[in-house]
Amino acid sequence: MKRTAAAAVSLCLAAVTAACGGGAGGAPGTTGASSGDASTGAVFTTIDALKPGIDANAPINPYNPKGNAFRGFNAEWLGWTKNHLTDPNLFYPGVARSWQIAPDQSSITLRLQPDGRWSDGRPITAEDVKFSIGVAYTQGGTAYALDPSAAGAASDIAILDERTIRITQAAENPSSTFVRSVMETVIVPRHVWGSVLPADFWQRLKVAQSDAPGAGAARAGITALAEKVITFAPPRDVSAGPFVLKRVNPGEALLVKNRYFHNAAAVAADQVRVLNYTGNEQVWNYLVAGRLDSAPFTAVPAGVMRRILRTPGNVAVRGYSPVSEGLAFNQSRKPYDNVHVRRALAHLIDRAQVTKVASPEGGTASVTTSGLHQRAAQAWLGDGLAALEPYRHDPARAEAELRAAGMRKTGGRWTLPDGSPWKMTINVPASFSDWLAGAKAVTSQLNDAGIEAEVVTTADYPLYLEEMAAGKYDVGFWLVALGPAPYNIFQRLYGAQNGWKLFGGKLRHVPAGTEGNWMGGAETVEVAGEGRIDPGALAVRLNSAPEAEQRRIVSILARAANQDLPVIQLWDYVNTQVVNTTRFDGFPGDDSDALRLTSGVWLQLGMIKRK
Structure with missing residues (x-):
């Protein structure tokens, strides 16, 4: 992903690291290091998902959005x-x-x-x-x-x-x-x-x-x-990590082993090269050329992945990533204020087909909308997951829901209840290749079903978040299910973006279109078997409730999300990474709990071994 703001970087990495990044392609960047550096010992080469676009003039500062501090290596x-x-x-x-x-x-x-x-x-x-x-x-x-x-x-x-x-x-x-x-x-x-x-x-x-x-x-x-x-710009790198920054240029950052690191004897690499990139295409080229010993999650089309895996030593490793992609609604805008419209759209979207187009190597179609990634939902809900409405692709049910909302169909096209045109726009950042592909797949399906729909792109992600928070979009892509803490998970649906503001220990619900409330949902919703609930209050309670109560609240909120559909979950991310075993081995395997950590952490823990 491309980011320019520190908060945006943090958010994206909590989610899917380099999952969404796109942008200009081109040949791999030059390393900028002399061949003499490579001869001094084992060299490990990677990219940093937190820093697409290395800035050689940035300080050695982990708090600076462009700073030359690399998590797990020298930070x-x-x-x-x-x-x-x-x-x-x-x-x-x-x-x-x-x-x-x-x-x-x-x-x-x-x-x-x-x-x-x-x-x-x-x-x-x-x-x-x-x-x-x-x-x-x-x-x-x-x-x-x-x-x-x-x-x-x-x-x-x-x-x-x-x-x-x-x-x-x-x-x-x-x-x-x-x-x-x-x-x-x-x-x-x-x-x-x-x-x-x-x-x-x-x-x-x-x-x-x-x-x-x-x-x-x-x-x-x-x-x-x-x-x-x-x-703050320190004159030189003084690192607590396994490596120290030696130099940086527009092509790469070069780090050398910290001989004082407490576990230095187990660190398999003598040097690390962090290569520059500005878009997914450059990462693909690096991988096809066999230049990377590891690459964190990057959105990759199926055809490109086949090319990558033909390179000697390249291996795909897959694991759980606690984040899902959702289609989020501004419920203060008509007709998205009507739950029947949202349910109709859920039945019209073929999530499996969207996932196949948008994220074939890094996602699986969401089983339903619950606010949770499917694997987390199984752990939290157990048998309760099967009781949720799956919203299978069903045009007949979708038509019934649209008619329940008062929508009209004239000449094969759906209109608003008063007969005026309905044009649905889905906003996405232009640089997020998987989001853009997914949005185009969704609009194609909706147009086939008689709903005029189009994709509108925003120049970059910080602007996208700014305009979304200002309530400028009807519908947009939104990351949900950011786990593992249930509080964080449900803040994505029933937090500040949907009107619940917590300040001074007191929770209040602000009107749609104010103080960043762009989702515009109702303050209370009806949940079968529970009556009318305040989902924001329950989501806040998750922050301090004991585990047994957390499970009860998660069950209620999952049912609320499933019935009310503030978002439609499209796909659950799969943390698909590529490692090359030509020079090193011992990488974390499928479903390892270390896969969401950087390769710097793998090196410092002694997981990776030199061949």
Whole structure:
């Protein structure tokens, strides 16, 4: 995917990494490194799904959207999230060697790698972690929210010894995503980054997280540090990861092994080349040429995949990716305010055919709409999944639903109830090749069924999100089912985009077309067997409910989504990656819980072996 904003990068990577990217094709970019570099040891070559378009002038800064910090290589988290169907709190070691989570998730105690050192030889200490948490506060987030009533905010950070630190969650409004938010903290060296935080930062933070006089000013002051953090440019890379950035040019970034890395003996590569690319076509060319030892998920047509797999050593590896592609409705626009219209469209769209066109190698047709990826739905709902309406391709049922909505059919074309033309537009970002292909397949099917439909493209994804949030689209493609935490999953359907705003621990529903509410759904919906529910309130409750209650709520919300159809799920993503076993082996296999991590993490954990 192409991104220019940090938030957009984060969102897309939580979803499907390079799943949607398109853009200009062309021959592979040049490496820009001399042959002498390659002769110094085993060289591992890859691309970074987070950074299509390497910027040689960007700082070595993991908070900068274009920064030359590569996750798992020279940018390090406390721990690396495993790809579990329902549990977001399983991790591989990173800067932390081990951790103890309180039974109620009220705190996490982290023990750092006992021999962890920065690439300049200094030890990685609990002071570094505390400082890194301070930096994270300038950017905000679940554990690092400044609002004292925000769900899941850290209330206390205690250094127990040089290599042990405990982070405690505020008891007033706990969150089930607190632990994951802490573990995914980027760790930076205090002795390099010290200037980005004022000397009295922790005193300011204490005031900011209180109701004391001056709290608002303290919050504003900390938030104002965000730009300073994002633009900070260290003079050289001081890395906690297995590699250190040696140089970068428009063609590639070259990283060399960090000899002080705690697990350096198990790291199979001496150097890493991260090649530049600006679109999927370049990645395909790299793979066909056998230049990549691994490539993260990239949307690939079936014919291109066959060419890729003919290259000696190339192997496709597939695993679970907790995200689905959906067709989302602005329910403040007619006729999409009528559930019968949405149900009719669900019956008219042949999801299997759409998936075959849009994402044949990286997706499977959604079984139904539940808000959940099918595999997660099976884990959360069990037999309840089979009870949901599947919305099979059924033109007769679709016609009945359209007539129930008062729509008219004249001369083979459907019109609005008053007889005026109905022209359906589906918006997608122009650079997302799979979304564009899927949207064209959907409009083709609808036109065949008598609904005039067309695809309208937006220049880039940040603009797409901006215009979508402003309510400019009737219908658009929207990623859903972003797991594994059920709270995150259902925020995509019943969160801020659909009118539910949580601030200061209080939830309110804002009118359609205001404060980013572009979905425009009703505040309450009727669910068979449950009566009238407030789905937004239930979705928020998922953030703190125990597992048994979470399962009950997930069941209710899945049925609400299935009946009300704020989106129509089209396909569930499959994390299809390509690795080349000519130079290295030991890559994670099909369905490995490490597949959504970068190959830098695979290298640092010692999974990959040199041939």
